[in-house]
Amino acid sequence: MSGLRPAGASLTLPTYNLWTIGCQMNEADALRAAATLESAGFRPVPRASDAGLLLLATCVVRQQAEDKIYSRLTYIAELKRKNPALVVALMGCLVGKNPREITALRERFPFVDLFLPPSDLAPLTAFLQDRGFAAPPPAAGSALDDLPPPPLPDSMTGRAIVAHLPVVLGCSHACTYCVIPYRRGGERSRPSAEILADAAALAARGARELILLGQIVDRYGRDRPGEIHLPELLRRIAQTPGIARVRFLTSHPRWFTDELVAAVATTPGLCPYFEIPVQAGSDAILAAMRRGYAVAEYEALIAKVRAAIPDAGLSTDIIVGFPGETDAQFEESMALMRRIDPDMIRIAKYSPRPLTYSARHLPDDVPEADKERRRVAMEAQLRKRLTEKNAPLLGQTVEILVESIEKTGRRHGRTPGYKPVFVDASAAAPGDLLRARIVWAGPFSLIAEAR
Ligand code: SF4
Structure with missing residues (x-):
């Protein structure tokens, strides 16, 4: 030892x-x-x-x-x-x-x-x-209480083609079910100079794609007077030598701006992919969650994104079995998913977390069997829809950033819209951007051949 x-x-x-x-x-x-x-x-x-x-x-x-x-x-x-x-x-x-x-x-x-x-x-x-x-x-003059050590362990050099880069820490929104504000504290944006230096350091260590992280990433800079906001931060990050792709997550419907969509639509390297959790398809449940928007507003936002970027990838989150959620309200979530037609849904069964408003004031009254039934139904609907949605991709050529080499020898990577792809491309190395033709399309992954 x-x-x-x-x-x-x-x-x-x-x-x-x-x-x-x-x-x-x-x-x-x-x-x-x-x-x-x-x-x-x-x-x-x-x-x-x-x-x-x-x-x-x-x-x-x-x-x-x-x-x-x-x-x-x-x-x-x-x-x-x-x-x-x-x-x-x-x-x-x-x-x-x-x-x-x-x-x-x-x-x-x-x-x-x-x-x-x-x-x-x-x-x-x-x-x-x-x-x-x-x-x-210790960091001198850092506005944060954390220290900025080297952003990537040496043992991972060359492996982390896709690197995560925190830009906003904590959250001040206080959705009634969420423990994050109690655990990670209030919202603090990091200085952009520090983030850009991190981006350069990650690129120097082999990263080709950066994913900017924040609980509400769209709020970047708003808590720091004089700081740039997310669209400008993204534009600057996209210029980092060596970085081919940039993404950001997670967005909140209330803070997602037209300027952000415009930045993604017009800046090379910013991937057309958005993670915008809606959490429920019922206005009553959204109000009980204190999310701060109504279903119609969310749908209008998605329509705006799709008008500006028709092929944008969209991922959302849904909580099933929130306190008081009826079968009819769950069906509203199912119907909303059919209407907005996302490329991925992260489905979570409601689970009361200590200290949160919902744990203290709202009885966890949806039986576990109902939560599970709703989760399974939503997953089945998603699987069926993604099977249909991905089928027309057969024969199409897509751009893939190779992230790793599988045991089978296939390369694993993603499309700009974040679909996972396994590619037959024996000469390709992690970090390569290649064009490949889709030869198989399943609901949750694709197989392609390099061109
Ligand atoms: S769900 Fe997201 S926006 Fe709401 S409090 Fe938690 S981290 Fe913040």
């Missing part, structure tokens, strides 16, 4: 194992923590039982995710019992930002050494400095 002595003081380099669950923002935070460890001389190992330090990036957006963390922690408690020198670092949304809750977690999981609130690496850096590792210094 590797000890946690500084590199140079030991023949064996310190090792870490990363375990991640949850959204792209969590993944981006986890990679930053991994980069911090690697810049201090740590190297990654695939098995937790071989590591000197365990990093767990956690998510609490649904009970299912939380349950997975607890079962992982049970396993880790056993590893720690066998090896008391093991360092356990818990980061992300389970930790949150509330000191009282962190104290409660310390009592519940005494074998965890470090607790890192979301997007806050200070406890890890302090730990590394304390143990004599060469850790990155």
